[in-house]
Amino acid sequence: MSVISLVLGLAVLTGCALNKGTALAADFANDWAGTPDVVDIRTNAENTLPFLGQATGVLVLADGTPADRVTGLAGELREYVVRHDEITGRIAADGVTFTVVGNESRTGEALGLWRSLAADERVADGDIRAAVRKETDRWWVGITAVDAAGALALFRDMVADGGRHRPPAGGTSLQVNTERGARTGLMVGTGSDGGAPTGAIAAYEAVAARYQVVHASLKPDRASIVVAQSADRDHAEELARRAAPTLGAVEVTRRVR
Template sequence: MSIIALALGMTLMTGCAIDKGTALETDFVDDWAGTPDVAKVETTGNNTLPFLGTATGTLIVKDGTSADRVAALANELRDYVARHGSTTGRIAADGITFTVVADKGRTSEAQTLWRSLTADARVVDGDIDDASRKETDRWRVQLTAADSRSAMAVFRDMLAAGDRHQPLSDVTHLEVDTKRDVRPALKVETDLDGGVPAEAIAAYEAVAAQYPIAGASLSAKRASIVVAGNADQDRAGELARRAAPNLGAVSVTSDRGN
């Protein structure tokens, strides 16, 4: 029997699609099209091998939809992904997109964080995504803030248990950036295991206390700081290194001439 004939026979016998990811996309659209308060259904598919694949479906919620209705959609979507293990479900509402997983507790936490972030005027947009690996549940949270001061404040609020935003129970990689066209620019992030870049932040704040900042990128392993105008770059570098003596890499440059 030829390989093609065998493949066709398997398709007829099992009802499985050769391009499973594409088939899962189609199923998601068919199952969710016309859902009240859903403006659009977006999907992506991954056909890894014949008869194997995954899909991601996102419900784009209509503007003005209540938080209670979003919660109801999340519960419905949670039931759906629990029955369709190869499909990832996501909801985009009020500028924040979050992943819905089969686990009720994890989805409830993501939904609670979505609610608090949408109520935070400092947050422009964001994404709460499941980043689990093997037997370890993880999240990846990426947020955009209105300006550098807001970015640092939101970052700290996200890490302060019981404060404005309730941290997720699972290991979380958090990244907060300013909008692309905002100056001074700031990017601050934890490591993949949620470790706080305390020394990088200390270096940034030591320089900011003395000189205007044009931009900075702060992580657990590195602080890259750009001072503005006629700031003393060498002195700024000394301040940064003194504040972060154990940080692997500290870089201070200037935007002079740019």
């Protein structure tokens, strides 16, 4: 008997799908089809090995779906992923997508952050994602802001105690970007351990107070700043290094047309 025949025979005998991730994704789409307020269902399959795989399913809700309805669907989806532990469930509503995990309190924290981000006019879109599948104490949050001032303010709101936005408890990595076309492109993010880029922000603000910044990338261990062509690059770098004398890497370049 050939290996292919043996594999196919086992699939028939056991009732398992050869491409399990694909089968799980199809199940998710079928199970949630026709759900009120769900306007689209997006799935992604991971077929790791024969008969092994996972899937992610996203319920896309109609614009303006009431928060109470989103909360109710999150509860239903949480119960679903508990029963189907190889499927990651997510909800996209009002421009913000969040992961629903089996732990009720953790899902409640993600839902609370969804509510605050969806109501914030500075937010263009957001993503609240469990960094590890299912029961996890680690989250990744990505936010797109309408402009650089909003991006920096949102970042501070997220990392400050008592800020407007409260990330899930435990470990959370955060990255805030400006949307495409912003006058100043800005990316500010924590380290993998959640540490804030305090020095990099100080360097950026020192330069931005004197010169037009075209783009900046700020992380705990480095600051990369691009100033306008008319700026004095050497002076801008001096300002940045003076503001953050202990920062490991400070790079200031001038835009070239």
